[in-house]
Amino acid sequence: MTPTTARALHGYRAAQTQTASPLELVVLLYDGALRFLADAERAMATHDLPTRASNISRAMAIVIELQSTLDMTRGGAVATELDRLYDFVQERLLTATSDHDAVALGDAQRVLTQLADAWRTVASGAAPEGPR
Numbered sequence: 001m002t003p004t005t006a007r008a009l010h011g012y013r014a015a016q017t018q019t020a021s022p023l024e025l026v027v028l029l030y031d032g033a034l035r036f037l038a039d040a041e042r043a044m045a046t047h048d049l050p051t052r053a054s055n056i057s058r059a060m061a062i063v064i065e066l067q068s069t070l071d072m073t074r075g076g077a078v079a080t081e082l083d084r085l086y087d088f089v090q091e092r093l094l095t096a097t098s099d100h101d102a103v104a105l106g107d108a109q110r111v112l113t114q115l116a117d118a119w120r121t122v123a124s125g126a127a128p129e130g131p132r
Helices: 003-019 022-045 049-068 072-099 102-124
Strands: none
Touching: 022 049, 022 102, 049 072, 049 102, 072 102
């Protein structure tokens, strides 16, 4: 990516976060975490340990931030379940880092992808699809 392209992308992302609704911001956080995990996965495949560690760390920071914003009092069972899932994702990311474990990284990606899809549905105002 050229420096000009990088600056333009940064400007676009900054404008996007300033104009997004709270729900859209949550989706952007999930998208960022998933982007970092995809980069970590590529780095893991090429044995680029510093890049892998950096990207897992960035994804972990997002998950920690998402977890810290849970309102356990008003959120009820949903907040409790999200808290449990965030703990699971963090555990899998720690395992991916310490054991160079691609399966653990994939586990974290799958959970975050499902959560991102659910939040995307909520943010779009669409009713989730029921069983067919």
